[in-house]
Amino acid sequence: MSILIKGARIITQNANREMLKGDILIEGNKIAAIGKELPKEEVEEVLEGKGKLVFPGLVNTHTHVAMGLLRGYGEGLPLHRWLEEKIWPAEKKMTSEDVYWGTMLGTIEMIKSGTTCFNEMYMFGIKHMADAVIETGMRAVLGKGVYDTPKGRDKESEMKELKHKVEEVNGMNSRVQVAVAAHSVYTCSEELLKDAKAFANEEGLQFHMHVSETREEVFNLLKEKKMRPVEYLDSIGLVDEKSVFAHLGWVTKREISLVGKAGATVANCPVSNLKLATGGICPVAEFFDAGANVTLATDGAASNNSLDMFETMKFSHLLQTHKYWDPQKVDMDRLWDAATINGAKGMGINAGSIEKGKLADFVFVDAKAVNLAPLHSDWRSIIYSINPGNVTDVIVDGKFVLKEGKITLVDEEKVLEKATEVAHDLVNR
Amino acid sequence: MSILIKGARIITQNANREMLKGDILIEGNKIAAIGKELPKEEVEEVLEGKGKLVFPGLVNTHTHVAMGLLRGYGEGLPLHRWLEEKIWPAEKKMTSEDVYWGTMLGTIEMIKSGTTCFNEMYMFGIKHMADAVIETGMRAVLGKGVYDTPKGRDKESEMKELKHKVEEVNGMNSRVQVAVAAHSVYTCSEELLKDAKAFANEEGLQFHMHVSETREEVFNLLKEKKMRPVEYLDSIGLVDEKSVFAHLGWVTKREISLVGKAGATVANCPVSNLKLATGGICPVAEFFDAGANVTLATDGAASNNSLDMFETMKFSHLLQTHKYWDPQKVDMDRLWDAATINGAKGMGINAGSIEKGKLADFVFVDAKAVNLAPLHSDWRSIIYSINPGNVTDVIVDGKFVLKEGKITLVDEEKVLEKATEVAHDLVNR
Numbered sequence: 001m002s003i004l005i006k007g008a009r010i011i012t013q014n015a016n017r018e019m020l021k022g023d024i025l026i027e028g029n030k031i032a033a034i035g036k037e038l039p040k041e042e043v044e045e046v047l048e049g050k051g052k053l054v055f056p057g058l059v060n061t062h063t064h065v066a067m068g069l070l071r072g073y074g075e076g077l078p079l080h081r082w083l084e085e086k087i088w089p090a091e092k093k094m095t096s097e098d099v100y101w102g103t104m105l106g107t108i109e110m111i112k113s114g115t116t117c118f119n120e121m122y123m124f125g126i127k128h129m130a131d132a133v134i135e136t137g138m139r140a141v142l143g144k145g146v147y148d149t150p151k152g153r154d155k156e157s158e159m160k161e162l163k164h165k166v167e168e169v170n171g172m173n174s175r176v177q178v179a180v181a182a183h184s185v186y187t188c189s190e191e192l193l194k195d196a197k198a199f200a201n202e203e204g205l206q207f208h209m210h211v212s213e214t215r216e217e218v219f220n221l222l223k224e225k226k227m228r229p230v231e232y233l234d235s236i237g238l239v240d241e242k243s244v245f246a247h248l249g250w251v252t253k254r255e256i257s258l259v260g261k262a263g264a265t266v267a268n269c270p271v272s273n274l275k276l277a278t279g280g281i282c283p284v285a286e287f288f289d290a291g292a293n294v295t296l297a298t299d300g301a302a303s304n305n306s307l308d309m310f311e312t313m314k315f316s317h318l319l320q321t322h323k324y325w326d327p328q329k330v331d332m333d334r335l336w337d338a339a340t341i342n343g344a345k346g347m348g349i350n351a352g353s354i355e356k357g358k359l360a361d362f363v364f365v366d367a368k369a370v371n372l373a374p375l376h377s378d379w380r381s382i383i384y385s386i387n388p389g390n391v392t393d394v395i396v397d398g399k400f401v402l403k404e405g406k407i408t409l410v411d412e413e414k415v416l417e418k419a420t421e422v423a424h425d426l427v428n429r
Numbered sequence: 430m431s432i433l434i435k436g437a438r439i440i441t442q443n444a445n446r447e448m449l450k451g452d453i454l455i456e457g458n459k460i461a462a463i464g465k466e467l468p469k470e471e472v473e474e475v476l477e478g479k480g481k482l483v484f485p486g487l488v489n490t491h492t493h494v495a496m497g498l499l500r501g502y503g504e505g506l507p508l509h510r511w512l513e514e515k516i517w518p519a520e521k522k523m524t525s526e527d528v529y530w531g532t533m534l535g536t537i538e539m540i541k542s543g544t545t546c547f548n549e550m551y552m553f554g555i556k557h558m559a560d561a562v563i564e565t566g567m568r569a570v571l572g573k574g575v576y577d578t579p580k581g582r583d584k585e586s587e588m589k590e591l592k593h594k595v596e597e598v599n600g601m602n603s604r605v606q607v608a609v610a611a612h613s614v615y616t617c618s619e620e621l622l623k624d625a626k627a628f629a630n631e632e633g634l635q636f637h638m639h640v641s642e643t644r645e646e647v648f649n650l651l652k653e654k655k656m657r658p659v660e661y662l663d664s665i666g667l668v669d670e671k672s673v674f675a676h677l678g679w680v681t682k683r684e685i686s687l688v689g690k691a692g693a694t695v696a697n698c699p700v701s702n703l704k705l706a707t708g709g710i711c712p713v714a715e716f717f718d719a720g721a722n723v724t725l726a727t728d729g730a731a732s733n734n735s736l737d738m739f740e741t742m743k744f745s746h747l748l749q750t751h752k753y754w755d756p757q758k759v760d761m762d763r764l765w766d767a768a769t770i771n772g773a774k775g776m777g778i779n780a781g782s783i784e785k786g787k788l789a790d791f792v793f794v795d796a797k798a799v800n801l802a803p804l805h806s807d808w809r810s811i812i813y814s815i816n817p818g819n820v821t822d823v824i825v826d827g828k829f830v831l832k833e834g835k836i837t838l839v840d841e842e843k844v845l846e847k848a849t850e851v852a853h854d855l856v857n858r
Binding site: 381 | 501503537700703705736748750755756760761800803810811816841848852
């Protein structure tokens with residue numbers, strides 16, 4: 001399969017952060033060439049890029065996609081009642097089939113808002129998630145969640161199930177990677193964390209965790225281990241280039257430095273942090289300066305309530321400006337990096353920029369949308385005005401997954417109906 | 430003209446904040462009836478509401494719509510350089526014709542994102558703005574800006590021009606109201622403020638101001654007058670039910686109480702405040718408790734860079750949650766009130782809820798959008814997941830201004846072309 005995109009405006013996210021007007025040639029699942037007036041003979045499909053902006057697909061580095069089934073459920077309750085009376089009881093009744101439909105729904109939402117890869121953490125249903133990702137044409141890193149300290153769970157069963165699921169899902173499709181997702185320091189024993197990390201290392205997998213989301217988590221760990229979360233994780237060998245830590249809203253300068261020196265990945269979830277009133281704003285600017293791989297994420301739709309990475313890009317940038325009373329604290333180059341090339345790096349995939357040899361994962365936007373006009377010279381500032389309604393087409397792995405606003409590989413209406421049905425059934429079960 | 434909407438889900442924003450499934454009958458520019466199975470004989474137009482959500486049109490209570498021409502211009506510069514090197518020189522060269530095209534562009538953007546009325550403040554071009562508002566079918570309160578302390582300006586000329594413009598624009602169309610917009614305490618003499626307010630009172634007009642946007646403004650006024658901005662305005666009789674104060678990011682409890690007791694309108698501009706790093710978050714929760722009329726606004730697109738009120742609704746709510754570390758601090762009812770019925774009240778218009786006798790200003794949203802699914806019982810929580818791409822139709826003053834995603838009364842493509850052309854010309858003039 002080969003596709004030629006003619007004459008679009010391209011935000012490349014290459015090393016020089018060039019913005020070009022030109023053509024992109026896709027062969028198979030990769031970008032074969034970028035240039036002016038590439039020949040269109042022998043190409044199977046030509047897309048007129050005039051009037052469109054193209055940029056690398058966004059990478060959402062922390063989500064729980066199936067929780068979209070609970071979007072808006074119990075909204076307005078205080079946090080502990082929302083969790084105890086609504087979310088947890090519903091999640092207990094959730095089946096793998098529910099997870100499948102929730103993943104279908106969320107994946108379509110992500111595609112329609114310009115995301116081409118997401119990093120998942122969920123405790124079960126990973127095989128059904130993989131099915132949904134494969135069907136919609138999406139790319140994902142699916143983290144099999146483990147935790148052992150709550151009653152009724154134990155390390156041996158967690159590790160057994162983890163190994164089983166990794167074996168089951170690995171190799172299903174090149175667009176699906178498996179990862180190890182240890183839930184948190186407050187739900188995982190030290191032994192489980194070490195064993196899970198050792199297994200991830202053996203298999204060469206990313207290691208995904210919630211870290212320092214709340215003050216309570218930090219307070220309790222300090223009491224128990226005399227260390228803060230990142231210090232503790234570092235002391236047991238869990239902070240390295242393959243670590244993806246979500247939240248990091250309550251961290252010290254020493255912890256920022258540990259994450260930075262290791263080149264670990266920060267998955268900043270600003271909307272979720274605010275919605276759940278965790279009080280902490282991830283110090284993105286300082287993580288950048290320390291050398292960390294800073295990325296962006298929506299978290300699950302139950303605590304957002306959207307999977308819109310455009311919103312998260314704008315929001316995260318505004319919060320840094322606000323936190324430091326300085327509109328220059330994080331420049332727009334870094335914001336774009338976080339959402340694209342750093343996200344891809346954190347997932348260990350060869351994407352995140354529009355360059356020869358990279359995976360063909362990108363997003364087309366209507367450059368003639370009134371909310372983007374008048375497009376002065378730096379098109380990258382569109383990130384402050386864009387919305388999902390501006391996305392026209394999305395290519396993942398060299399294939400259209402959205403074309404002229406329509407989901408191509410699955411029946412969107414059927415997914416919507418079925419996901420709505422299982423969601424309503426789930427909360428009334 | 431009569432329109433019947435059949436079988437939609439309706440977020441009424443009436444006193445009981447009912448959510449209904451039923452019909453809405455519009456006669457002329459007003460809502461004539463709401464009910465089940467209203468007869469469709471003798472109705473000129475019937476709209477199938479099944480699969481749609483309907484709610485009152487959003488009211489944006491502080492903007493400078495023509496500044497959309499400068500959206501993204503000089504983005505990334507430090508604030509003072511952005512203003513001094515880019516925005517102010519460009520604004521100096523701006524003509525009334527530019528203002529017309531900027532208003533056309535911004536009005537279309539607002540309609541497409543569910544706004545049916547906006548409150549404007551601009552120093553010139555008000556007649557051309559009115560033309561644009563009338564043509565697009567929008568509703569607006571156009572504040573003629575005045576200021577006299579900068580060199581080359583004086584009170585007499587400001588008042589003369591104000592009176593002239595009010596006379597010129599008043600009565601052009603029932604959808605266009607004029608208001609008096611005194612720029613700020615740091616650009617207006619006490620005499621001008623008093624005269625402008627006296628004139629507004631005589632004419633029964635709203636009185637619109639920037640108040641307590643920055644620490645500098647508060648600091649300088651304290652030095653000069655030994656009073657904080659709201660105290661000072663109160664001392665000269667400028668705080669009452671017809672006052673609309675934008676920003677209020679840096680206020681004391683005493684000032685909150687003064688605004689509340691007067692029942693004045695607060696125009697909270699969270700995105701702009703963060704983008705310009707003013708450091709203050711308007712204490713919306715406290716203003717509500719004090720009895721103020723709390724509303725929401727985008728500010729101009731140069732400091733946002735969007736006119737999307739959905740985003741502002743979500744953002745403002747998240748910031749209150751964050752400010753007080755409490756997700757219950759402002760409940761969702763109040764958020765909706767701020768964006769709809771309070772906005773209408775602040776503008777002095779009979780709109781903001783879907784009730785018999787109210788102006789027919791409302792918004793239709795695709796209830797089958799994946800990003801809104803699964804729509805559990807409280808549809809109002811859509812505000813946490815909606816985006817402008819979900820808006821299908823908009824009615825203002827009993828007429829469709831957007832129908833099935835298309836702007837009805839003006840040629841959107843022509844506006845886009847022309848506005849882009851004048852914007853590029855403006856910055857290169």
